[in-house]
Amino acid sequence: MIEQDHARRVILREHGGGDDGVAPGFIAAMVRAALDGGYHVIVEGILHTGQYGAHLRALLAEHPGPTACFYLDVTFDETVRRHLRREESIPVGPETMRSWYTARDLLGVPGEVLIPEDMNFEDVVTTILHTSGLAQAMPSAPCPTRCARCAEKAETA
Incomplete structure (x- = not known):
């Protein structure tokens, strides 16, 4: 699971919102590295199409395996309500959040699934x-095939 908020706010310490951010390319590189390593990958977050769209579409187009894209379709009022109930909500009010909110900011790729609020x-x-x-995929943990310590544990189990 690659969380956009964690990568952007914690690792990179970016505030977001601008076109000059490192986060979109950084997250795409993390996804590629994990996929290349044989892992299943879920990218989660508020991934505004203007900043993340090109990177996400490229990831979907380049990946030879199965892909899926989901959009949580929630109103602004529901967004605020959920934010206020978060364990780690950031200290911003609804007026600031409104400037960030984009309704139906879809990626526009085939098979994109809308999840209603x-x-x-x-x-x-x-x-x-x-x-x-x-649901039908085997867990993907390639470490035992690469890491001598994990391979040894797998042999003794």
């Missing part, structure tokens, strides 16, 4: 797992 958490997870194919 009234869908409960369990149904969202089930939808993502089954639509993406991850």
Whole structure:
């Protein structure tokens, strides 16, 4: 799981919002490295199409395996309500959040799935797992094939 907010705010210490940010390319590089390493990858976050769209479309087009794209379609009021309930909400008010909010900021790729705001958490997870194919996929942990320590543990188990 690659979390846009963590990569941008914590690792890079970027505030976001500008066209000169490093985060979109950095996140794309993280995704490519994980995919090249044989991992299943989920990219999560508010990935504004203006800043992240080209990178995300390239990742989807380049990846030879299955891909899936989901958009959580929530109103501004619901966005504020969910933000206020977060364990680690950032200290911003609704007026600041409104300047960040973009309704229906879709990527516009084939098969993009809209998840409505009234869908409960369990149904969202089930939808993502089954639509993406991850529900049937074997866990992807290639470390035992690369790491001598993990390979040794696998042999003794």
